[in-house]
Amino acid sequence: MMKISLKNLPELYSFIAKKNDLYLPIFKAGQVDFAKWDKDAIVDLNKLKTTKSAKDVFFPQSQDLVRFEVDGKKISIDEPIMPTNKQVIFGVKACDNRSFELLDMAFVEDYPDTFYEMRRANTTIVTLACAKPDEACFCKAYGIDAADPKGDVSTWIVDGYLHWMPNTDKGIELTTEVKDFFELDMDNSAVENQQSEIRAIIDRLPYSNIDLSKFTPDKLLELFNSPKWKALSEACLGCGTCTFVCPTCQCYDVKDFKTKTGVQRFKCWDSCMFADFTKCAHGNTRPSQMQRYRQRFMHKLVYFPSNHDGVYSCVGCGRCVQKCPQMLNIVKVIKTLGEDK
Numbered sequence: 001m002m003k004i005s006l007k008n009l010p011e012l013y014s015f016i017a018k019k020n021d022l023y024l025p026i027f028k029a030g031q032v033d034f035a036k037w038d039k040d041a042i043v044d045l046n047k048l049k050t051t052k053s054a055k056d057v058f059f060p061q062s063q064d065l066v067r068f069e070v071d072g073k074k075i076s077i078d079e080p081i082m083p084t085n086k087q088v089i090f091g092v093k094a095c096d097n098r099s100f101e102l103l104d105m106a107f108v109e110d111y112p113d114t115f116y117e118m119r120r121a122n123t124t125i126v127t128l129a130c131a132k133p134d135e136a137c138f139c140k141a142y143g144i145d146a147a148d149p150k151g152d153v154s155t156w157i158v159d160g161y162l163h164w165m166p167n168t169d170k171g172i173e174l175t176t177e178v179k180d181f182f183e184l185d186m187d188n189s190a191v192e193n194q195q196s197e198i199r200a201i202i203d204r205l206p207y208s209n210i211d212l213s214k215f216t217p218d219k220l221l222e223l224f225n226s227p228k229w230k231a232l233s234e235a236c237l238g239c240g241t242c243t244f245v246c247p248t249c250q251c252y253d254v255k256d257f258k259t260k261t262g263v264q265r266f267k268c269w270d271s272c273m274f275a276d277f278t279k280c281a282h283g284n285t286r287p288s289q290m291q292r293y294r295q296r297f298m299h300k301l302v303y304f305p306s307n308h309d310g311v312y313s314c315v316g317c318g319r320c321v322q323k324c325p326q327m328l329n330i331v332k333v334i335k336t337l338g339e340d341k
């Protein structure tokens with residue numbers, strides 16, 4: 001393991017940013033989100049959870065796909081600019097890091113999304129252990145260890161130092177490039193003590209041992225037809241906040257925007273909570289908010305695991321627990337439907 005004093009981190013950022021687009025948790029407009037670093041950026045590595053998740057780095061909120069230029073009867077196509085830049089994302093928490101594996105299942109495994117795939121291939125992920133998980137966190141329920149966050153490089157902030165440990169070939173490559181900024185750290189005890197403290201906090205959190213055993217593919221129809229969805233969803237505003245902050249939500253739309261000289265086709269986040277989501281000529285396949293609400297949670301807890309060897313499409317980050325204006329969230333669903341055993 002190696003370590004660097006926190007006061008020397010700006011020099012490290014500056015060095016990494018010479019060859020890579022460097023993304024960090026950055027304070028801007030009243031909140032902290034992952035954004036591209038520059039020397040004026042206000043980096044906040046102490047923030048437990050960015051408001052939006054880290055998924056934007058691979059799956060941006062809006063992405064230009066192709067442009068059609070129309071000149072009379074002539075149509076020309078401008079090839080899209082592919083994301084070839086090397087990227088480093090620094091300060092990713094264990095839950096967001098796991099979410100990338102879930103997004104890979106959606107965007108790489110069956111029908112690869114070239115833009116997403118290229119960004120994933122070009123990116124080195126530097127994770128950071130969560131020094132103080134909060135009461136909305138329940139990553140442990142999904143087998144995620146916030147004290148050992150994995151990624152290409154794992155880091156821990158303890159006593160004024162950032163401790164650094166590479167895990168993969170990409171991580172070793174980055175470590176070789178930046179090694180002159182670090183000193184060797186032969187004593188792992190500071191990190192090990194912090195890991196024990198983190199795990200002790202997590203064991204005491206209210207949702208850490210939430211019971212997911214009810215959510216199995218063989219219970220699909222029973223869960224789908226539960227009369228409890230009505231009361232669970234009644235207060236839902238269909239605002240989509242839960243989906244936009246969620247690291248594993250992956251719904252998107254492809255739209256055309258008419259420019260002065262042609263058409264710009266772009267891809268943008270969408271939400272299964274919106275009334276016009278997947279609206280077709282014949283109308284909407286899920287006309288009520290109850291159906292839309294049920295879809296979101298059935299997808300995360302039953303449909304996705306059915307198609308992916310039992311892996312849930314939730315990482316327990318707790319963002320929906322904290323951000324829903326109506327205090328509706330996945331924990332409430334798990335607890336309410338889980339009681340039906």
Ligand code: SF4
Pocket residue numbers: 235236237238239240241242243273323324325326327328329
């Ligand atoms: S569950 Fe909450 S955050 Fe999600 S759409 Fe409904 S009201 Fe909005």
Ligand code: SF4
Pocket residue numbers: 242245246247248249300313314315316317318319320321330
């Ligand atoms: S459903 Fe909620 S807790 Fe689960 S990953 Fe999404 S925002 Fe986080």
